[in-house]
Amino acid sequence: MSELRTIREYLSGVSYPGRGILVGRSVDGLKTWVFYFITARSEQSRNRVLAKAKAGLKKKLLGAKYVLATKAFDESLLKDPHNIIYNAVIRQGDALIVTNGVQTDAVADAHRKKRSLSDALRDFSYEDDKPNYTPRICAVVESDGRYKLSILKNIGVKSLFPGLSVYEYNYPEAGVGQLIHTYASDGDPLPSFEGTPVPISLEQDFEATIEEIWDSLGHDVRVALYAGEVVTKDGKTGFTHTVRNELVNKK
Numbered sequence: 001m002s003e004l005r006t007i008r009e010y011l012s013g014v015s016y017p018g019r020g021i022l023v024g025r026s027v028d029g030l031k032t033w034v035f036y037f038i039t040a041r042s043e044q045s046r047n048r049v050l051a052k053a054k055a056g057l058k059k060k061l062l063g064a065k066y067v068l069a070t071k072a073f074d075e076s077l078l079k080d081p082h083n084i085i086y087n088a089v090i091r092q093g094d095a096l097i098v099t100n101g102v103q104t105d106a107v108a109d110a111h112r113k114k115r116s117l118s119d120a121l122r123d124f125s126y127e128d129d130k131p132n133y134t135p136r137i138c139a140v141v142e143s144d145g146r147y148k149l150s151i152l153k154n155i156g157v158k159s160l161f162p163g164l165s166v167y168e169y170n171y172p173e174a175g176v177g178q179l180i181h182t183y184a185s186d187g188d189p190l191p192s193f194e195g196t197p198v199p200i201s202l203e204q205d206f207e208a209t210i211e212e213i214w215d216s217l218g219h220d221v222r223v224a225l226y227a228g229e230v231v232t233k234d235g236k237t238g239f240t241h242t243v244r245n246e247l248v249n250k251k
Helices: 007-011 055-059 103-112 206-216 246-250
Strands: 019-025 031-039 048-052 064-072 087-092 095-099 136-141 147-154 162-169 176-181 198-201 222-233 236-245
Touching (some): 048 236, 087 103, 103 136, 147 176, 206 236, 236 246
Antiparallel strands (some): 031 222, 048 064, 087 095, 095 136, 147 162
């Protein structure tokens, strides 16, 4: 069995996680929690916040009831939006879709059409940010507590070759989450995440878990954090959305 660690314990051993998604069930088994964090090294990548998307963007996503996107904090510093500006979180009906790139819209559209996550990512590869070739990570969280995580990355040995891994959690454990992130550590080039999603203890309440994740991200690279809570009771699903932005906090 895999070792169960807190997010603080795990991230203390990762010098640079990049972007990450953590999904799991609360300790009482009644709520599903979804966290998406961004860390970055360059000035342009750090010049970002997570913010609710404008109405115009929402109209392009049929059935989208909540859209959270990355945007430049200081527009004058934005030289190239490629791989930096994208919809990160979409509430599609009673499901939440979270990814680290432009694939978010495709995954949300596929979910609306009842297509699989694999189908949604069929036309995508890892990011074209040579030499890092950053993986694309995704989460699809259903209102009944089931969820999927995926990572699309270079798995080539002699040459570049994209490979997709999808992990399905149909009977998630209470008080346990799964974490996937883009980089295994700092480096040049940056090494991609290896292995399967990491099991993380979720023994605290929602607010305490938000604080722990935020405090565990390196202050020199910390950019933003999204936290979502999904609760279904008496056939009705409720959502709570919380956002932290480093640059807004410093303002």
